[in-house]
Amino acid sequence: MTATIPRTLNHFSLLKFNDEYFRLGKPERKKIQQDFLREIQKSATRVDIFQVYPTNMNWDISIWSALVADDSGAPEKFFTAYSQSTNPFRGYIEPVSTFWGFTKPSQYTKTRSTQEIDPFAKHRKRYLVIYPFAKTPEWYLMSREARQGMMNEHIKIGKQYSEINQLLLYSFGLQDQEFVVVYETDDLTKFSDLVYELRDTQARRYTLLDTPVITAIYHSPEETLNLWS
Numbered sequence: 535m536t537a538t539i540p541r542t543l544n545h546f547s548l549l550k551f552n553d554e555y556f557r558l559g560k561p562e563r564k565k566i567q568q569d570f571l572r573e574i575q576k577s578a579t580r581v582d583i584f585q586v587y588p589t590n591m592n593w594d595i596s597i598w599s600a601l602v603a604d605d606s607g608a609p610e611k612f613f614t615a616y617s618q619s620t621n622p623f624r625g626y627i628e629p630v631s632t633f634w635g636f637t638k639p640s641q642y643t644k645t646r647s648t649q650e651i652d653p654f655a656k657h658r659k660r661y662l663v664i665y666p667f668a669k670t671p672e673w674y675l676m677s678r679e680a681r682q683g684m685m686n687e688h689i690k691i692g693k694q695y696s697e698i699n700q701l702l703l704y705s706f707g708l709q710d711q712e713f714v715v716v717y718e719t720d721d722l723t724k725f726s727d728l729v730y731e732l733r734d735t736q737a738r739r740y741t742l743l744d745t746p747v748i749t750a751i752y753h754s755p756e757e758t759l760n761l762w763s
Contacts, residue, residue, distance in 0.1 A: 539646065542653050543603035543612060544703050545578075545634040546664055546714070547620075548586065548593040548748065551762050555626035560763055567759040570623050574599075575755075577615040580654050583758045584662055584750035593630055595758060596664070596750050600653035603636060631746075633666055633714045635703030642685040649692065651701035651718055659699070659718040663725060664748040666711030673740035684737040691735070695728045697721070711743055722749070 555563060575581045578599035586593045601612055620629065637653075639646070673681065692700070703714040719725045732738070753761075 539637075539639065540602045540604050542637045543601055543609055543634065544637070544653055544701065544714070544716070545597075545599045545612070545616070545632065546716075546748075547597045547599070547616075547629055548595075548631040548633075549597065550592070550594045550628050550630050552626060552628050555762075558626075563763055566623065566626055567756075567763065570620075570627060571755050571759060573619040573622070574616075577619045578612060581755070582658060582752070583755040584752055585758050585761060586748060586750050589749040589751070590746075592746075593748070594762065596662075596748060598653075598662070633664060633705075633709065633711070635705030635708065635714045637701070638704055640702070642682060643689065647700070649696065649699045651699045651716060653701065658752045660720045660752055661718070661722055661725070662748075662750040662752060663717040663719070664750070665715055665744055665746065666705075666709070667713040667715045667741070668711045668743040670740045670742045684735065684740075687735050688732065688737050691731050692728070695724060698725055698728055715744075 555566070558566070571583070574583075574597060578601045580598075580600040582598045584596045584598065586596050599612070599616065601608060603609060603612075620627070692698075697720065699718045701716040701718075703716065704712070705714055706712050717725060
């Protein structure tokens with residue numbers, strides 16, 4: 535009997551260090567980093583912190599929080615814990631944007647992809663790319679067979695880049711987008727090639743939203759925060 539894959543909640547918070555933070559001396563900034571990390575790690579099963587700036591001027595870091603969400607009360611517990619962990623630091627580390635959603639089995643494949651990201655994996659690849667995504671109304675009004683045919687083309691191209699992993703989050707009715715698409719890769723040039731190829735598919739006609747794109751760099755949480763010491 536096949537084991538049931540647990541549904542997970544994955545939350546990406548984009549934050550920026552403000553001017554008040556940079557007016558502090560280095561010892562004070564270091565203490566804020568240590569206290570912030572200690573508190574934020576209490577809010578979820580897995581917490582990773584990624585460097586965003588200078589790939590984008592709007593944010594400095596991204597926090598990826600992951601937890602099992604089979605219990606209907608899990609989101610409320612996480613959101614409460616996350617706000618309690620981060621609110622004491624709002625005078626120095628300002629939240630700017632959030633993207634989040636739930637995992638669930640794909641309707642377009644019968645088996646779980648070997649390229650699917652494990653939110654709780656011990657190791658991360660060098661780069662993380664995150665973006666919100668939504669389809670046009672016309673996509674959902676097509677037959678299941680028509681959509682499956684276009685997705686088969688999409689899946690075939692993705693398999694040609696076996697070193698690139700993906701996590702698809704569903705956020706219908708929860709945020710402005712319908713999905714949050716997350717990729718892990720050790721080579722940004724290959725990832726860019728993949729996206730270029732995917733632009734040349736029939737399914738692209740039915741993309742309504744796929745920005746902003748957040749490209750982030752993985753370090754240990756301590757190393758990432760230390761960049762802003």
